[in-house]
Amino acid sequence: MTSDLASVVPPSPDPADPADPAALAAPAAPAAPEQRRILRTALPGPRSQALQRRREAALPGGLGVTLPVFVERAGGGVLVDVDGNHLIDLASGIAVTSVGASAPAVVSRVQEQAARFTHTCFLVTEYDGYVEVAERLNALTPGDHAKRTALFSTGAEAVENAVKIARAATGRPGVVVFDHAYHGRSMMTLAMTAKEVPYKTGFGPLPGEVHRAPYAYPLRWPGGPEGCAEQALAALEELLERVGPETVAAVVVEPVQGEGGFVVPAPGFLPGVRRIARRYGIVLVADEVQAGMGRTGTVFASEHEGIVPDLVCTAKALGGGLPLAAVTGRAELMEAVRPGGLGGTYAGNPLACAAALGVFEMLADGSLLERARRIERLVRDRLEPLAAECPAIAEVRGRGAMMAIELVRPGTLEPDAELARAVAARCHAEGVVALVCGTYGNVIRLLPPLVIPEDLLAEGLDVLVAAVRSAS
């Protein structure tokens, strides 16, 4: 699969080759910042604080922020702020900069494309980068059936369009989603997202015809993890019975849940959802926006259990930091929408497509997938012994470079969001960017760039371990 990719994606322009027309247009990509944690000031430093004051006067508070530090450069596993601090990046801008925030294969392609043209609107006149990205996704997504890909700009837009396509193809209105799901902040995807505060509160009424089934969350399954997959599937069947399966267009599932807490579903759950959807003629949509594009050690997280979704949504890491999203799926479903029914002014922007081709090039030899699997081993080796000694850690879980710890009050499953906040705050103060997630706000998630140097990851984990020890 990966060699297939290598043969189709053309190499980056060679800046040293005067015969390469792209070389003349593209200045050399800047070298990645020094891959070392450096704290020159307390965080946030004085320049970040001054910018933060301007931000607060100019922006609404509804735009939250994890760490009020302003970034000046970034690359590899490091963010450099405006005060000269080097922070260890365990977030990748929420699973976006998997190949790094200034990867030469991305930067050089974007520079070269920007120098030629920045936009035409693909619905007006065309460019080959869009077609190449579509071909790559058609080849790489699970299943060898005929496929089509439509590009968009954000994950929410991809999910919305998957719902549009599924409705157009089936003539049915209903959408089934799961507990703890996150699908975005647009109106339809808010209706599909599970968590009320802060995402949904005050924004209703939200679109209807959205039904919610339990997700096979082993740690929190009432009967324990053993019967989890089977009972969650029975609950899905029950829900379909109640609403009438012939009214349901799509089941939308994250193969590993993101914002909901990095939940890896109990083995057998995803294949079961696949079977049930097929039985009732329901379109299975895999929301791979966070877990896809190499993050979990396979190109798509659906591959871990060998499921073949009918539609796959990608975004986040797809554009290597530029806004790009996609719906890829069965040709007969994708062709159900009449001309003009899909698209958008910026959808599949040429700069974002150029960036994505750089991402595909970097994924092509499989070494970044291997890096993701190696990151899982390093994280488990460091955090599983900590969990054994620290009863506040209920579980270390995840796949590849998408790992998390769930924090609870010792001896119970009662979520400890306060502890998660305290741990994250200590990491931030020490210059390590770690994120909190989970329906109950009690999960610390790790999403390092796949290109993070191992010693930097180890240092980031040291800081996290010390933070858990001192806060719990």
Ligand SMILES: *Cc1c(COP(=O)(O)O)cnc(C)c1O
């Ligand atoms: C982030 C995310 C989205 C929404 O993507 P945006 O680009 O923020 O609109 C949808 N689904 C999942 C699983 C996500 O993680």
